[in-house]
Amino acid sequence: SQTIHQWPATLVQPVGSPLSLECTVEGTSNPNLYWYRQAAGRGLQLLFYSVGIGQISSEVPQNLSASRPQDRQFILSSKKLLLSDSGFYLCAWRPGTGELFFGEGSRLTVL
Amino acid sequence: DQQVKQNSPSLSVQEGRISILNCDYTNSMFDYFLWYKKYPAEGPTFLISISSIKDKNEDGRFTVFLNKSAKHLSLHIVPSQPGDSAVYFCAASGGTGANNLFFGTGTRLTVIP
DSSP states (O other): OOOOEEEOOOOEETOOOOOEEEEESSOOOSOOOEEEETTOOOOOEEEEEETTEEEEEEEOSEEEEEEEETEEEEEEEEESGGGGGGGEEEEEEEEESSSOOEEEEEEEEEE | SSSSSOSEEEEETTSSOOEEEEEEEEOTTTOOOEEEEEETOOOOOEEEEOOOOOOOOEOOOOOOEETTTTEEEEEEEEEGGGGGEEEEEEEEEEEGGOOOOHHHHHHEEEOOO
């Protein structure tokens, strides 16, 4: 069966520090991969999605970036975090079209 | 621009009664709609979906209704149970954004025992 994992689960970082959140999917190949953010009191905002290795589409201009170095690995990064980057980050995968399967989420607090 | 909207941020319902959660969308190209349930500090879990060729889909206590002309969908939960208390998100995809799922802002459902 397919599983998705993301880490770390919780992160507290100072403003201006770098960020790296990792996500891996197992049990499937060539999935569509997604990064969403849920900010306090807001819905799920799509940040990035990828349909293949090295293919990244950005939905929202920001100081975050994403990379897909391997088929089942998706990384969310930042060189310098802002206070506004605080939120709950969710990685997800989708077998083409259909439902989206989410990871456990990563809580980022920027101080 | 929010293409999927959930105008009720919260809803309280007595246990055993019906919960109705509503969702509106603006993009007429959307052809696939989903509902997700989310507990705090967890990823959302899929509940039920419906494609635009149907107007109703039922799975146990959960039924989703789609009104394409009104660009409106709703999730009915009956009977409601305390374990249903969570945030519910509707989502939609289709058209040129078929790779993406666009989510609403969520409705927090509280089922009162």
